[in-house]
Amino acid sequence: MNYIDYVQLNPFQKFVYKLKSFFMAIPGALAGFFKAVGKAIVAFFVGIGNFFKDYANNFAVGGLATKLSYVIMGAGCFLNRQIIKGVLFLAMEVGFIAYMVGFGGGYLSQFGTLGTKEAYTGLDDFGMPVKVEGDNSMLILLFGTLTLVIIVLFIYLYILNIKVAVNNEKTVKAGNRPNTILQDLKLLLDEKFHVTMLAVPTTLISCFTILPLIFMILIAFTNFDHDHQPPNQLFKWVGFGNFGDIFISNQLYAQTFGKILGWTLIWAVVATFSCYILGVIVALMINKKGLKCKSIFRTCFVMAVAVPQFVTLLLMAQMLSQSGVVNVILHNLGWVDQPIKFLTDTSNPTMAKITIIIVNIWIGIPYTILSTTGILMNIPEDLYESARIDGASPFVQFMKITLPYLIFVTTPQLISTFVGNINNFNVIFLLSGGGPSNVHMYQAGETDLLVTWLYKLTMNNNDNNLAAAIGIIVFIICGTLSLITFNNTKSVKDEGAFG
Amino acid sequence: MIKSYKARRTVANTLIYVILTILSIIWILPLVWIVMTSFSGEEATFIDHVIPTSWTFDHYIDLFTNTKVFDYPRAFLNTLIISIFSCIISTFSVLMVSYAFSRLRFKARKPFMNVAMILGMFPGFMTMIAIYYILKVVGLSQNIVGLIIVYSAGAALNYFISKGFFDTVPKALDEAATIDGATKNQIFWKIILPMSKPIVVYTVLTTFIAPWTDFILAKMLLRDATDQYTVALVLWNMTDKEKVDTFFYNFCAGAVIVAVPITALFLKMQKFYVEGITGGAVKG
Numbered sequence: 001m002n003y004i005d006y007v008q009l010n011p012f013q014k015f016v017y018k019l020k021s022f023f024m025a026i027p028g029a030l031a032g033f034f035k036a037v038g039k040a041i042v043a044f045f046v047g048i049g050n051f052f053k054d055y056a057n058n059f060a061v062g063g064l065a066t067k068l069s070y071v072i073m074g075a076g077c078f079l080n081r082q083i084i085k086g087v088l089f090l091a092m093e094v095g096f097i098a099y100m101v102g103f104g105g106g107y108l109s110q111f112g113t114l115g116t117k118e119a120y121t122g123l124d125d126f127g128m129p130v131k132v133e134g135d136n137s138m139l140i141l142l143f144g145t146l147t148l149v150i151i152v153l154f155i156y157l158y159i160l161n162i163k164v165a166v167n168n169e170k171t172v173k174a175g176n177r178p179n180t181i182l183q184d185l186k187l188l189l190d191e192k193f194h195v196t197m198l199a200v201p202t203t204l205i206s207c208f209t210i211l212p213l214i215f216m217i218l219i220a221f222t223n224f225d226h227d228h229q230p231p232n233q234l235f236k237w238v239g240f241g242n243f244g245d246i247f248i249s250n251q252l253y254a255q256t257f258g259k260i261l262g263w264t265l266i267w268a269v270v271a272t273f274s275c276y277i278l279g280v281i282v283a284l285m286i287n288k289k290g291l292k293c294k295s296i297f298r299t300c301f302v303m304a305v306a307v308p309q310f311v312t313l314l315l316m317a318q319m320l321s322q323s324g325v326v327n328v329i330l331h332n333l334g335w336v337d338q339p340i341k342f343l344t345d346t347s348n349p350t351m352a353k354i355t356i357i358i359v360n361i362w363i364g365i366p367y368t369i370l371s372t373t374g375i376l377m378n379i380p381e382d383l384y385e386s387a388r389i390d391g392a393s394p395f396v397q398f399m400k401i402t403l404p405y406l407i408f409v410t411t412p413q414l415i416s417t418f419v420g421n422i423n424n425f426n427v428i429f430l431l432s433g434g435g436p437s438n439v440h441m442y443q444a445g446e447t448d449l450l451v452t453w454l455y456k457l458t459m460n461n462n463d464n465n466l467a468a469a470i471g472i473i474v475f476i477i478c479g480t481l482s483l484i485t486f487n488n489t490k491s492v493k494d495e496g497a498f499g
Numbered sequence: 500m501i502k503s504y505k506a507r508r509t510v511a512n513t514l515i516y517v518i519l520t521i522l523s524i525i526w527i528l529p530l531v532w533i534v535m536t537s538f539s540g541e542e543a544t545f546i547d548h549v550i551p552t553s554w555t556f557d558h559y560i561d562l563f564t565n566t567k568v569f570d571y572p573r574a575f576l577n578t579l580i581i582s583i584f585s586c587i588i589s590t591f592s593v594l595m596v597s598y599a600f601s602r603l604r605f606k607a608r609k610p611f612m613n614v615a616m617i618l619g620m621f622p623g624f625m626t627m628i629a630i631y632y633i634l635k636v637v638g639l640s641q642n643i644v645g646l647i648i649v650y651s652a653g654a655a656l657n658y659f660i661s662k663g664f665f666d667t668v669p670k671a672l673d674e675a676a677t678i679d680g681a682t683k684n685q686i687f688w689k690i691i692l693p694m695s696k697p698i699v700v701y702t703v704l705t706t707f708i709a710p711w712t713d714f715i716l717a718k719m720l721l722r723d724a725t726d727q728y729t730v731a732l733v734l735w736n737m738t739d740k741e742k743v744d745t746f747f748y749n750f751c752a753g754a755v756i757v758a759v760p761i762t763a764l765f766l767k768m769q770k771f772y773v774e775g776i777t778g779g780a781v782k783g
Contacts, residue, residue, distance in 0.1 A: 024533060062528055191683035196684070196751040198611070201592040201655035208652035209618055212629030219629075282522065285515050290508070299766070300523035306765035308712040310731050311754045314738050315533050318747070325532065325549060332549075362526070370769070423622050425715055430735070451622050458628050459719075471625035478620045 005232070011399055022484075029484045051159075058166050060385065069165040073158065075163020080172060084181045089161050096154045104147035111144035114222065115234045138230040145215050149206070220468035226461050235465075242469040253466070256441040257454075263353070264449045268421040271360050276414060278361060279368020280406060286369065287376050298373070301366040309363070313430035316359050321339065325376045346436040349446035356447055359372070360427055375409050376402070419478045426450045450474050537751035558752040571748065571753055573726065574733040577643050581729065582710040584647045589654030589706040594699065597658035598687060601665035602673065608674040615656055626720045634720065641724035646710070646717060654706055660771070665691065701771040704764055711757055730757050 009017060059070055068075035074089030100108075110116075115135025124130040168178045179187070188196050220242055246257045270485035286297050298438045304312065319325045320342040327339040342355045379402065387397050407414075434448035434456065443461050444453045457463040473486060532549075540553030562571045599605075600612060630649055631640055639645035666690060676686045692699065710717075714731045721727050728736075730753070737743065737750040 041751070096548070139636070142636065171559055176681060186682075190682040193687070194603040194605045194608075195700065196601045197603070197687075201596045202611075204592065204648075204652035205618075205655055206628055208633075208649055209626055209656070212626040212633060213618070213621060215629040215632070216625050282519075285519055288512070288515060291512060291515065297519050297523055300527045302766065302769060304526050306762040307530060307758045308711060308731075308761055310714045310735070311533075311758050314734065314750070315529060315754065318743070318750075319529065319532070320736060329549060366526070377546065425624060430714070453714075455624055464535035464628060467628065468625065473623050474625075475621045479617070482620065483642040 004238050005208060011404060014170060014404070021382050026484055028380055033483060054147045055162070058162060063169050065163070066169050069161055073161045076161070076403075080168040080178045081201060082168070082178055085164070085184065089164075092154070092157050096150070098243045099150065100147075104143065104150065107140050107143040108147045110140045112237075114236050115140050118234050119232050133231070136231045137222075137228075137235045138224070141218060142215060144210065145218060149211060149214075159448065216468045216471060219464050221473050222465055224464045225461055225466065229462060233391070238465075243473075244464065246469055247475075252442045255443055257470075259441060259449055260444060260453050262449055263447070267353075267357070267424075267449060268418055270357055271364065271424070272414065272418045272422045274361050275358065275368055276417070278411075279365040280372055280403075283369045283376060284402065287373060298369070301369050303366075304363065304425065305366045305370060307425055310430055312363065313359075313426060317431050320355060320359075324454060341345070341436075343432045344436050349436055349438070352432055352436055352447050356431055359431060362442030363427070372406060372410065375406060379405050405468060413486070415482060418483060422449070422474065423451050424449065425455065428452050429455065521638055523732035531532050533751050533756055535754070537755045539748060539751075558748040562749050562752050562756075569737060569748075570666075570726070570734050570751070571730070574728045574730045576757075577727060578710055578729045578731075580632070581643050581647050581650065582707050584648035585654070585710060586703060588647075588651035589709075590699070590702050592651065592655040593658055593661055593702050593706070594692075596655045598665055598691065600658060601662045602668075602670075602691070603683065615658070618656060624715060624719070627716055631720055637741065641721055641727060643721075643729075646720055646727075646729075649716065649720065650706075650710060650713075656707075661695075661698045661702055664695060668694060692767040697771065701768055704768055708761055708764065709763060 006014070006017065041043050052205050059067060065079040068079070069077075072090065074086035077086030077089060078082070092210070114137040115136040118136035120132055121129050122132045125189045135424040163224045171178050189387055221237055221239060222235050223238045224235040224240070227233070248254060284303070285291075286294055321327075322339045322341060326342070327336070330340070331337045341351070343352045345351045383401050387401060392400070428447055429452050432445070434445035434452050436447075437445045441448075443456050443463070448456070450470055451474065454474075455466045457467040457470070502538075535551065537558055538554050538556065539551035540555035540557075541551050566572060600608060634640040634642075634645040634649075637645075639648070672690055672694075673686055676690055681689070711730060713729075714735065717729045717732050721729075721732065734750055734753050734757075737746040737753070743750070
């Protein structure tokens with residue numbers, strides 16, 4: 001559709017058109033994604049091929065220093081008077097070999113089986129029971145992963161060492177002197193400043209985000225559950241067995257998963273849009289021309305954002321409890337005889353769900369007000385002026401100017417709110433704790449989201465494998481959503497001005 | 500009778516005043532109620548009237564002196580230590596990462612930013628399970644030192660807001676400084692940082708506040724080590740079904756003590772917060 005056709009549509013048709021193009025874009029986005037992945041894989045193998053070509057070539061043409069550094073790291077530095085750099089490289093090599101021989105190698109060799117000797121209680125020489133330590137699958141998996149990461153790092157250093165040697169040789173051939181250590185350090189403060197800036201954060205993130213993530217992804221393919229707890233029991237690789245359990249083969253898991261997934265999606269849609277639409281309406285009221293005390297009203301709402309969320313949520317949970325203040329007020333007014341079980345009524349779980357959504361509206365509206373106020377004030381005033389002259393009512397102005405403008409500007413933010421709501425641990429956990437309970441669900445209650453189920457599985461039942469598998473599923477849902485909408489937003493943006 | 504435009508507008512405005520006033524009361528009432536309850540002098544926890552009949556300051560005193568079941572002062576001190584250390588480390592790492600991504604150009608820049616984006620899509624809780632095991636091996640699980648490390652390590656992934664700020668500082672400044680012979684290190688410390696006071700203040704405050712409001716990571720890592728608990732955990736335990744009857748007023752008092760400074764700070768930094776959440780928006 002041409003732009004000129006598009007602008008002639010009414011808002012509803014525009015919305016339908018956008019919705020249609022959103023779903024039409026899904027196959028394209030996925031295809032684009034797989035194409036990109038394919039390209040990356042090809043580039044990866046071409047890169048490896050080139051690397052080996054260079055690797056052999058450099059060895060063939062290189063001088064003694066270069067040839068030597070293929071075996072002894074840092075040789076290319078020693079022979080070119082870069083003593084400190086050479087010592088560092090050599091220390092890396094010695095350290096790596098010592099690590100592999102003394103520690104990592106052992107764990108890596110057991111990585112395929114995750115341990116074979118189970119701990120048992122045997123008898124010592126005097127016939128007394130004594131505990132014999134077995135293999136600890138958890139440590140094998142953890143240190144095995146660590147060793148793999150270290151090997152990758154070492155390969156990188158090894159390649160770097162050869163590069164340095166080749167460069168040194170080139171520099172000498174050209175009649176110059178290779179950099180001294182002081183010159184190298186100076187480079188780190190100037191041309192290579194990014195290395196200095198990123199070194200510490202990258203190391204921290206690798207240790208405390210990437211390594212744990214790889215570890216957890218691997219756990220999703222083992223049977224590390226409540227029946228297989230190290231150090232007394234072993235666990236082993238089970239391939240895609242956990243995913244199979246969740247989706248099909250284990251009826252209890254599959255039923256629980258289906259129910260929770262359904263509620264998670266309903267929750268994310270309702271929570272996102274209810275807060276958005278109601279928040280925009282309140283923001284419009286606050287920003288209405290000629291209204292006094294704007295800042296007082298705004299501060300009242302902003303207070304609800306400013307107070308730490310866990311405080312407001314715990315407070316709400318108390319206020320809505322059976323003997324809480326809400327029931328007291330309702331009772332005093334004579335509206336109810338029995339206290340209402342807002343969050344714990346097992347016979348009527350819909351009640352808890354609606355209560356949670358309402359409380360979430362209380363929490364969410366101020367966020368929308370905060371984020372849309374600036375945008376609302378940025379809408380060019382002349383648009384409204386000409387609309388008024390043409391005789392448009394406030395409602396028409398809202399539908400034709402305000403809403404399209406807002407939606408156009410805030411789409412990325414809506415998506416991140418949606419993803420945030422799928423992962424909204426705090427609201428559910430602190431408000432209802434996932435309750436009311438349901439005996440037909442495995443370790444979960446009626447209002448549990450995938451993330452709170454994940455939490456319960458690990459904390460209450462030690463089912464780490466299921467939790468990890470669910471984590472991967474959540475990642476796939478969030479990742480696909482972000483990917484599609486990101487691609488789609490770009491195409492909307494290419495259409496030019498807002499609709 | 501034909502209503503004039505002006506009269507219609509007055510009616511509309513009055514209606515809006517009424518609606519907004521009611522809404523404001525709904526939004527502010529729970530907060531007023533918790534402050535009121537923390538000063539309540541009632542004997543029983545759950546009473547049949549809303550406004551207490553007598554007032555007292557005892558719950559605040561009790562909170563800090565009666566430490567047998569819940570050691571609130573200890574938790575307060577723990578949280579303070581955690582937030583001071585993690586604030587220092589996180590501020591540096593956030594500013595360094597955002598500066599590097601915003602103003603330095605190097606080969607790995609795009610891939611690094613993509614990796615950071617992908618890491619953000621995993622549920623945060625998933626890594627926490629593994630972090631617990633890793634810290635356990637090192638001997639730092641159930642310990643605030645471990646908590647400090649984890650808070651500081653994860654902070655660098657939230658570089659978007661300060662990157663957005665650095666993006667707006669004119670590039671011409673860097674170029675002029677480079678012509679004058681400044682190294683990139685000097686540009687960062689002597690030119691960009693002094694100009695970026697607002698974002699430095701914002702980063703310091705947000706990283707300082709984070710440990711006070713975080714609940715899930717502390718719960719996951721500290722488990723039953725009650726002497727290492729943070730304020731959020733102590734308050735959560737106070738609302739436990741069996742304890743809430745005895746400790747409800749103390750809970751309110753404790754919550755007020757934490758909430759008042761944080762609320763004040765937030766009201767001060769609203770502007771940055773808004774820029775942060777709308778930063779990803781397409782400028783219309």
